[in-house]
Amino acid sequence: MKLTRLLTLYGIAFFAFIYAPIALVMVYSFNANPVNMMIWDGFTLDWYRLIFGMETGITESSTYIDSTPQLHAAVRTSFVVAFSTTAISTVFGTALALAVARYRFRLAGFYRVLLLVPMIMPDIVLGIALLIFFITIGMNLSVLTIIVGQCTFLISYVFVTVSARLAHMDVSVEEASADLGATPFATFRKVTLPSIAPGVFGGALLAFIISMDDLVITYFIAGTGDTTLPIHIWGMLRRGIKPEINAIATLMLLATIVIAGLGLYLRSRQK
Numbered sequence: 001m002k003l004t005r006l007l008t009l010y011g012i013a014f015f016a017f018i019y020a021p022i023a024l025v026m027v028y029s030f031n032a033n034p035v036n037m038m039i040w041d042g043f044t045l046d047w048y049r050l051i052f053g054m055e056t057g058i059t060e061s062s063t064y065i066d067s068t069p070q071l072h073a074a075v076r077t078s079f080v081v082a083f084s085t086t087a088i089s090t091v092f093g094t095a096l097a098l099a100v101a102r103y104r105f106r107l108a109g110f111y112r113v114l115l116l117v118p119m120i121m122p123d124i125v126l127g128i129a130l131l132i133f134f135i136t137i138g139m140n141l142s143v144l145t146i147i148v149g150q151c152t153f154l155i156s157y158v159f160v161t162v163s164a165r166l167a168h169m170d171v172s173v174e175e176a177s178a179d180l181g182a183t184p185f186a187t188f189r190k191v192t193l194p195s196i197a198p199g200v201f202g203g204a205l206l207a208f209i210i211s212m213d214d215l216v217i218t219y220f221i222a223g224t225g226d227t228t229l230p231i232h233i234w235g236m237l238r239r240g241i242k243p244e245i246n247a248i249a250t251l252m253l254l255a256t257i258v259i260a261g262l263g264l265y266l267r268s269r270q271k
Contacts (some may be wrong), residue, residue, distance in 0.1 A: 029246035047247040050073035074232035082211040090204045093158025101166040118153035128221035141223040149221040165199025
């Protein structure tokens with residue numbers, strides 16, 4: 001009985017340790033104090049209005065430095081990068097997963113390990129390596145280098161997700177399609193792709209979320225005027241924590257929850 005109570009208390013303390021800081025971020029995103037987020041100065045929605053470009057009385061304060069245009073530019077850059085890397089990573093990751101699962105060739109196991117290395121490699125090491133590579137080939141740092149750099153590890157995430165789906169797929173269905181006279185492309189379009197669609201969609205969602213959230217690698221390979229949202233938030237933190245940062249973090253958290261919930265819903269519908 002005592003052991004059960006101890007485990008219950010441990011579970012409560014564990015979840016409180018994880019979610020209490022997140023709850024504080026959400027609460028203080030409604031703080032009206034424009035200087036110090038830790039001093040509660042009343043409830044307001046002005047920080048959310050400011051993010052969406054609506055008029056507020058905050059910008060009139062002499063103690064507040066408005067950075068909304070830079071924020072909107074960072075959001076646009078993040079979406080351009082995220083959609084581009086998601087599309088590229090999904091196509092190449094799915095193709096690699098199909099090649100490794102369906103074809104037998106030498107050093108297939110070693111090749112699979114190489115595809116997993118970008119996932120387990122420290123972000124700072126990969127960021128420095130990509131920076132040295134781009135400088136060596138004479139490529140200017142820009143949005144293009146961010147897209148290429150993120151694809152180097154996002155392809156691995158899609159590869160793992162699709163490979164897990166392929167491992168549970170019945171190969172005899174594809175063989176039956178070929179026996180009935182279907183071309184390889186028709187078999188892929190009508191049999192293989194519908195079967196692995198949940199894995200492909202899950203890998204795409206995972207790549208999109210990771211791309212929007214990446215800071216360390218993007219920080220090394222981003223150009224001077226190509227600031228993504230995580231880099232912009234990092235720059236704001238260096239100038240002091242304001243409730244505006246909490247509002248941005250809350251919106252990012254809600255967007256992540258919605259995307260993850262959509263993926264789980266579509267997966268359950270597929271089953």
